[in-house]
Each structure stands twice: as C-alpha cells, then as structure tokens.
Amino acid sequence: MEELYSKLSDCIEFGKINKAAPFPPQMKDQDGADEITKQLLDAGASADDVLQKGLIIGMEKVGVKFRNNEVFVPQVLMSAKAMDAAMVYLKPLFAESGGSQKGTFIIGTVEGDLHDIGKNLVSMMVEGNGYKVIDLGTDVKAETFIKVADENPGAIVGLSALLTTTMGNQEAITKAIKAHNTNIKVAVGGAPVTQDFSDRIGADCYSADPQGIVEYMNGVFAK
Amino acid sequence: MPKITLHSTAGIETHEYNSANSLLQTIQKIGGEVFAPCGGNGTCGKCRVKVKHYGTVTSCLYYPTTDIEVILPDTKESKILTDQYKHTLKLPLNPCCLAANVHSPMGLGIDIGTTSMVFYWVDLKTGGIVNTTSVTNPQGRFGADVISRIGHCANEGGLEELQKVLIDAINKELIKLEENEGIINSDIVKVTISANTTILHLLLGIDPTPLALYPFTPAFTDYKIVAAKKLGIDINEQGGIHLLPSISAYVGADIVSGISSIAPRNEIKNYLFIDIGTNGEMAVVTPNEIFCCATAAGPAFEGANIKCGMGAFDGAISEYSDNGYKTVGNDKPIGICGSGLIDIIATLVNNGTISMDGVLTEDFVLADKNHSGNGENIILTPRDVREVQLAKSAIMSGIKILIDKAGLTYNDIDALYLAGGFGNYLNPDNAMRIGLLPMELADRIIPVGNTSGAGAVLHLLSEDFNDVLKSTVEKSQNIELSEHPDFEMEYAMNMYFS
Structure with missing residues (x-):
C-alpha cells in the first residue's frame, strides 16, 4: 500500500x-x-x-x-x-x-477578463491539497462571488486577473465582498498583481504562485 | 569636402565625396555595390541603405551634405529586400487630389507599432520613398504593451497624455525632415497611419478601455480621415490624416494593411501571414476567406520583460552562435534584441545549457562588463527563458489552431509570410529550433519586412488601395483562440523545446 x-x-x-x-x-x-x-x-x-x-x-x-x-x-x-x-x-x-476536506475555496476570473489558465492551475493546486473548490469560471461579477460565498460560510474567495485593466475589477469586487460581509476572506492573484496592490485594495492574501495560497489556506483552516 | 564612411562586406573605408551627387552615385563612385534596378530613378526603392544615426534612405533620392556613415546591406539583407519587392503589391501612381495643387507634393506613411514608429517619406510625384526613419514609440514609458497603456487611461489625464506624446513624436519628425531635407510642411499633403486598434484609439483621443474588457468592443474599426489641423499635426493645412481600417480589438489596421500589401505569386493559394509583435497577430489567407487572430505573445521579442532586452537598435546583440555574437551597427553590446534572443536560446538548447523543458540553472553571460558597451554584464536569465517559452508557444499554438479552423493542414499552406522588421532579421532555422515557427513549413518561409508600413505607403501612392483594404476586411473573420477546446493543452505543450 x-x-x-x-x-x-x-x-x-x-x-x-x-x-x-x-x-x-x-x-x-x-x-x-x-x-x-x-x-x-x-x-x-x-x-x-x-x-x-x-x-x-x-x-x-x-x-x-x-x-x-x-x-x-x-x-x-x-x-x-x-x-x-x-x-x-x-x-x-x-x-x-x-x-x-479541509475547507472550501471559491475561485473565478474577475468580470471583463477571460483568462483562465492561471486560475485553473491555482484551483487544481488548491484542490490537490485537500480543499473543496468551487470554480465560477471567467468574467465573474461581484454578485456571483457574494452569492456563492453566502451559500458556503467560511469559504475563502479567490479573485484572478491577468490584465492591468481588469485589476480594477479585482479591487471593486474585493470591496463589494468586504462591504457585504467583512469576515469573508479574499485572496487575489494574477500576473500583474502585487503585494502592494493587494494591501491597498484590502485583500487578505496575495501570492505570486499557487503554493502561496495553499499555505495561506492551511494557516486559516488549521485554526 | 564632406566624408563618407562606408561599411560593406569588404570592410570599412572612408572617402571624401561631392555633395552634388546622390548617395547612390557617391557609393557607386567609390566602388560600393548597391542593387539599383531602376537605374536611380527613385521608383523601385531597392537601393536602400542604412545611414548611421539617421535611418534608412533610398540612396538615389538622398543627397547628403555632411560627414556620414553608411552601412550597405549584406547579401542576406539584399535578398530580403528583393523578396519584399517581389511579393509586394504594385499600383499605378494615383495620389489624392490635393497633390495636384502643390509644387512638390509629399506624403508621410507612419507605421505606429507598440514598440517603435516607422516614418516613410514618399515623393508623390515620382512615387519613390525618399527615406525611412524610425523612433521608439514614446508611449513605451507608460507601459510596454497595449494593455498597460489602456490601464494608464484610468489615470486622470492619462488618455490625453498618451495621445499627446504620439502627436508630438510625429511633429518632431516633421521638423527633422524640414531641417535635413528642406521639405516644407505645406508640401506634405497626406499622412496615412497604420497601427493596431488600441493605438488608433489613443491617437484620436478615444478611450480604449472597452478594448481590454470582455467583450472587447472597439469604438471604431472603419477607415477614417481626420483633418490634420484637428489633431494638431503640422502638415499642409488642408491635408488629412488617414487611418486605415481594422477588423477587431486585437486585429488592427496594421494587419489589414499588411495583408493588403501582399501580392502573392499565382501558385500561392493559401498562406499564413504572421506578424511576430507584442500581440502576435496572424492570419490564414485563402482565396475567399481570411481567418485571423491575435495571440498573447507579449513583448519578449521586442525586448520588454527580458532582463537585457532591447529593440533592434545600435548595440543590440542581433545574432548569436557558438562562435559568439554580432550586434546591430557592429557596436559593443548593450543588450539583446528579438533575433538575438532566438539565436541565443536555440544555441543554448542545442548544447544542453537550457533543458528541453526550459530550465537554465544560472544567468548566462554573453558579454562581461569589460566587453559590453554600457559597463554592465549582458546576460540571459532563467526567467528570460520562461518569457520566451510563453511567447513562442502563444505564436505556435495560434498557428496550429488557425490552420485547423481554416480546415487546412500544413500541406495546404503554400507560403508563410513573416511580417515586421523582426521577421527580416530572425534566423528561420533557429526560430523553428525553438518552436516559434513550424518545422513543416521550413521551405516556405518568406520574410516580407514591415508590411504594415508598406500598406501605408501604398495608400499614399494610390487611392485604389482603399478597395484592396476593403476587400481584406470583408473576407476576414476573427477567431477567438481561447474558445478552442485544444487551446489550453496546445499552449502548455508548445512551451517545450522539443
């Protein structure tokens, strides 16, 4: 065995x-x-x-x-x-x-952005590390993230964006989620995203690679 | 008397010359060889030579008066120029009406690329290109690719800033021309601009933000004539700025212009047209249909995202083999341009320094700081290799999916036209070695130079070119690569250097 x-x-x-x-x-x-x-x-x-x-x-x-x-x-x-x-x-x-499974991860590429390869890699990596993953696909609006987060209390929400132009929607969606329920944890990622940006928009986690989000989730759900 | 320093395959020599002669006559007098099939009448454009610190000139139409340094094309470059001439559409001279009212009418064709701007000064009486100059696109400081420039428009005054630097750059070239050639602004009756869709929006000061967001809707794609006065471009005050038509957000006027400028020989029925730039636009052209797409190749081959990357300017490593490097202008190296990057990676893959899956274990030094032109090591980093993997796979995956969409196979493709200045300089064998271009089309690759610019020039020369442009747009359909079920797997697997 x-x-x-x-x-x-x-x-x-x-x-x-x-x-x-x-x-x-x-x-x-x-x-x-x-x-x-x-x-x-x-x-x-x-x-x-x-x-x-x-x-x-x-x-x-x-x-x-x-x-x-x-x-x-x-x-x-x-x-x-x-x-x-x-x-x-x-x-x-x-x-x-x-x-x-250790917990739930809701992931999607933000509104206006159709890129999904990076998002798929993250979602696979998270799933492969023992989490339930709900993949909302690409071009996802704030309301959809909020609705699914409400249906899955305690879930972490991941927002992906590949373009500098759609990072603006990452910010808008993060703020909409936090305004709805400040306890929902939001992670952001994608090629143009940085730690600075993540801090500025009030996200809870940023990582340059998929492993970082896994480690963050391990920390959150170990508590 | 002024002096000319001539670089040719025979070596470098300096002579005094008579400023009453054209540059072609001067070169011929001192025994330099320049191909001039029209006999110096200014009509064939094949006697082009490079003048250091100035640009490329049609030597029979260029009358220098000061000390100059001239670089003759080598045999490879001559062959490319000849090929370009053979595959470019020819139209009888039929310029716009305003040309008839001016003593010596001139037109200016501009290809505005994401990275550089190329200016073609055209004599509308003879139809000859007087000279060609190029500068870096000044928008570069707001972002290397169009997406980051669109992002800049979100800032207060960002759009106006991006528009202004373009117009300033055009006016600056107009002043230079006046100083160097004595051409007065009122003689310039027409400006034709070919560029990608984003840059056309920026030039007119139209917000390009929708181009970056799904569903990627341009504010306009059709052919436009705007009064020069309205844009503040300093030519004849009745003159117009002509913007060539686009197809979609990511398949712009540069591609429409390029495809329209090509006149394939009769035996070429289906062909691939590829412009290896930041957006990696390409098309499969069949007798009745054109399938086109843009690939997210990124600006790696234009030097951005590469540690020591740069455009193909003086001092750029442009060729590389086991025997070492060659630079543009034979200067000491200060960076690596796209063609050099491909050669370096092909060489390092061949000798095992880079593994098949793209691992380079440490920085590879091409020239140490004692031998470089800027006192710094010129290196290739492991990350650079990754950037090239992403870029070359985007292009290759686009080629495969587009051919499939057109219902064809490699066997059906009669030619691969490689557009863009970069296409002239890249070594096709190495491009195939790293998997940027398909090995299957090895015997059919034809570099055709800056076709976007060639189309702009054709548009200056003849009003009839509008019909050709129109037909290109009508036959075209845009293919969305990411919707193809094989895309993800192709994109991943084409990253290998197998």
Missing part, C-alpha cells in the same frame, strides 16, 4: 495521467494516476488517505518546484490533469461521506 501511495504521488508530481498517456516520456507505459487511484481504492484505502498520502504530497512538490522555477506551466498543467484523473474516483466518495 505504501508503495502505491508513493507511486501516486510521483504520478501527480510528474504529471502522469494514465497508462496510455505519452507524458512524461520517462514514465512511458507505467500506470498513471487513474490506474493507481483505482488500485488503492480496490485495496481498501479510504478516499481521504488517497488524498492525504498521495495527491497532496505530489501536488505540494509541484508547487514548490514551480515556485523555484524548476518546472513551468506545462508540467503543472499535466500534474493538474493527473490529479483530475484521480479526483474522478474520489469526488463521489467525498460527496457520500460529506467529505473530510
């Missing part, structure tokens, strides 16, 4: 989706996240253990490597896809058991 967990974590770290996937070349013809997750569950592992001992460990390694510039967008995307393949089996189990 331990060997399978470690294999699963490798699949996530290196982005091996399933046996047929050609990527990465060095893992050709080996079982991927799809097969190994299934083997673990068949052997009686709990969904929670698969998440904790396999996925989270792999995802954390990717996050750190991305931060250190050792890997780049394609590897992270492949890791995210590998995790997706595992989550197909885990999601129904979490839904059944009410889930032992």
Whole structure:
C-alpha cells in the first residue's frame, strides 16, 4: 500500500495521467494516476488517505518546484490533469461521506477578463491539497462571488486577473465582498498583481504562485 | 569636402565625396555595390541603405551634405529586400487630389507599432520613398504593451497624455525632415497611419478601455480621415490624416494593411501571414476567406520583460552562435534584441545549457562588463527563458489552431509570410529550433519586412488601395483562440523545446 501511495504521488508530481498517456516520456507505459487511484481504492484505502498520502504530497512538490522555477506551466498543467484523473474516483466518495476536506475555496476570473489558465492551475493546486473548490469560471461579477460565498460560510474567495485593466475589477469586487460581509476572506492573484496592490485594495492574501495560497489556506483552516 | 564612411562586406573605408551627387552615385563612385534596378530613378526603392544615426534612405533620392556613415546591406539583407519587392503589391501612381495643387507634393506613411514608429517619406510625384526613419514609440514609458497603456487611461489625464506624446513624436519628425531635407510642411499633403486598434484609439483621443474588457468592443474599426489641423499635426493645412481600417480589438489596421500589401505569386493559394509583435497577430489567407487572430505573445521579442532586452537598435546583440555574437551597427553590446534572443536560446538548447523543458540553472553571460558597451554584464536569465517559452508557444499554438479552423493542414499552406522588421532579421532555422515557427513549413518561409508600413505607403501612392483594404476586411473573420477546446493543452505543450 505504501508503495502505491508513493507511486501516486510521483504520478501527480510528474504529471502522469494514465497508462496510455505519452507524458512524461520517462514514465512511458507505467500506470498513471487513474490506474493507481483505482488500485488503492480496490485495496481498501479510504478516499481521504488517497488524498492525504498521495495527491497532496505530489501536488505540494509541484508547487514548490514551480515556485523555484524548476518546472513551468506545462508540467503543472499535466500534474493538474493527473490529479483530475484521480479526483474522478474520489469526488463521489467525498460527496457520500460529506467529505473530510479541509475547507472550501471559491475561485473565478474577475468580470471583463477571460483568462483562465492561471486560475485553473491555482484551483487544481488548491484542490490537490485537500480543499473543496468551487470554480465560477471567467468574467465573474461581484454578485456571483457574494452569492456563492453566502451559500458556503467560511469559504475563502479567490479573485484572478491577468490584465492591468481588469485589476480594477479585482479591487471593486474585493470591496463589494468586504462591504457585504467583512469576515469573508479574499485572496487575489494574477500576473500583474502585487503585494502592494493587494494591501491597498484590502485583500487578505496575495501570492505570486499557487503554493502561496495553499499555505495561506492551511494557516486559516488549521485554526 | 564632406566624408563618407562606408561599411560593406569588404570592410570599412572612408572617402571624401561631392555633395552634388546622390548617395547612390557617391557609393557607386567609390566602388560600393548597391542593387539599383531602376537605374536611380527613385521608383523601385531597392537601393536602400542604412545611414548611421539617421535611418534608412533610398540612396538615389538622398543627397547628403555632411560627414556620414553608411552601412550597405549584406547579401542576406539584399535578398530580403528583393523578396519584399517581389511579393509586394504594385499600383499605378494615383495620389489624392490635393497633390495636384502643390509644387512638390509629399506624403508621410507612419507605421505606429507598440514598440517603435516607422516614418516613410514618399515623393508623390515620382512615387519613390525618399527615406525611412524610425523612433521608439514614446508611449513605451507608460507601459510596454497595449494593455498597460489602456490601464494608464484610468489615470486622470492619462488618455490625453498618451495621445499627446504620439502627436508630438510625429511633429518632431516633421521638423527633422524640414531641417535635413528642406521639405516644407505645406508640401506634405497626406499622412496615412497604420497601427493596431488600441493605438488608433489613443491617437484620436478615444478611450480604449472597452478594448481590454470582455467583450472587447472597439469604438471604431472603419477607415477614417481626420483633418490634420484637428489633431494638431503640422502638415499642409488642408491635408488629412488617414487611418486605415481594422477588423477587431486585437486585429488592427496594421494587419489589414499588411495583408493588403501582399501580392502573392499565382501558385500561392493559401498562406499564413504572421506578424511576430507584442500581440502576435496572424492570419490564414485563402482565396475567399481570411481567418485571423491575435495571440498573447507579449513583448519578449521586442525586448520588454527580458532582463537585457532591447529593440533592434545600435548595440543590440542581433545574432548569436557558438562562435559568439554580432550586434546591430557592429557596436559593443548593450543588450539583446528579438533575433538575438532566438539565436541565443536555440544555441543554448542545442548544447544542453537550457533543458528541453526550459530550465537554465544560472544567468548566462554573453558579454562581461569589460566587453559590453554600457559597463554592465549582458546576460540571459532563467526567467528570460520562461518569457520566451510563453511567447513562442502563444505564436505556435495560434498557428496550429488557425490552420485547423481554416480546415487546412500544413500541406495546404503554400507560403508563410513573416511580417515586421523582426521577421527580416530572425534566423528561420533557429526560430523553428525553438518552436516559434513550424518545422513543416521550413521551405516556405518568406520574410516580407514591415508590411504594415508598406500598406501605408501604398495608400499614399494610390487611392485604389482603399478597395484592396476593403476587400481584406470583408473576407476576414476573427477567431477567438481561447474558445478552442485544444487551446489550453496546445499552449502548455508548445512551451517545450522539443
């Protein structure tokens, strides 16, 4: 069993989706996240253990490597896809058991902005670290964020923007959320966003990379 | 007598010259070789040479009077000029009506790029380009790309500021021309401007903010004539400023102008047109339809976001191989321009210094501070490699998806026209090596230079060019890349240097 967990974590770290996937070349013809997750569950592992001992460990390694510039967008995307393949089996189990996920993250790209690759990477990374993620997509208005945040008390809201022009909406939405309920925690991110900007608009968290938001959430939900 | 210093493949030599002669005659007298098929009549534009600290001139129409330094095109550049001539549309001289009322009518074509502005001074009597000059787009200090400039418009007076610096830059060139060539403002009867959609908005002082926000609606895309007086551009007071038509927020007049300026040979049915600039606009042109898109390539190849990046100005490393670097103007290096960047990355990928997935473990020193022109190390950083990965993948993914959307394959593409000054200088083999251009089209790549500018010049020369522009716009449809189901995966996977 331990060997399978470690294999699963490798699949996530290196982005091996399933046996047929050609990527990465060095893992050709080996079982991927799809097969190994299934083997673990068949052997009686709990969904929670698969998440904790396999996925989270792999995802954390990717996050750190991305931060250190050792890997780049394609590897992270492949890791995210590998995790997706595992989550197909885990999601129904979490839904059944009410889930032992650590907390909820609501994410969307702000109104006026259609960029979603960065947002998707963050959402995968957060999900892979054991959180429930509600992805609202792109071009999302303040009202939508507020409505979903109300439906999920305690959730953290993540606002993504890739353009300097849509950062203005990040500010407007942050302020609208805080005006509605000052206790809702807001995290902001995206290529042009900085810590200064985040402080100025009254957001609770900024990170230049996905790993930072995971660490922030770990801090919030550990309390 | 004034002196001329001539740089050619044979070396550098200095001679005295007679200022009564044209530059072409002077060069020919001292044995320099310049291709001049029209015999110095000012009509073919192929005898262009570079005058240091001034710009590119059509040597048969240029009469220097002071000490100058001239750089002759090398064989590669001559071939490009010849290719450009072969693939550019030719129209009989038919300038605007005002030209008939003026003794020696002149037109000014301006290609306003995000990074630089190129000015074409055209004699509307002969149809010859008298000279070409270029300056950095002064809006650069408000942001390297159009998005950050649009962002600047949110500041009080930001829009006015962006408009003013453009108009000032144009008027400054007009003054320079008057001083250097003795051309008076009232002789300049027409200005044609080709630029991307954002810059056209800024030039007219129209708020471009909607261009950056979904659903990206321009305030205007059609052909416009504005009185020069109204914009404060100092030409003949009855003269007009003509803005060429655009297609959408991100496929601007520069692309419409560029595609319209190309006259492919008969055997070329379907072709790709690519302008590797900040917005990485491209089009697949078929006999009845044009599919176009813009890719978020970013300004990496124009020098922004790159630690030692710069435009292709004097002192920029423009070529690189295992044998070392070459710079623009043979000066000591002070930075790296786009073509150099591609060469450096291709070389370092080939020798394993950069891994297939783009890891460079430490800064790579191209020239140390004792050998550079600015007392600083000229380096390539690991982050620079990442910027290039993002840029080249955006272009390559755009090419693949656009060809797919047009229902074609690489086999159906008869030519790849590479537009933009950058296209002239990049080494196609290295561009393919790093995955910026598809290997499959290796034998079909044709650099055609600044087609946006060529279209502006055609528009000055002939009113008939309006019909060509109109037809280009009518045949075009805009493709939204991010809506394509394969986009995300293509974009990620094309980042490798496989």
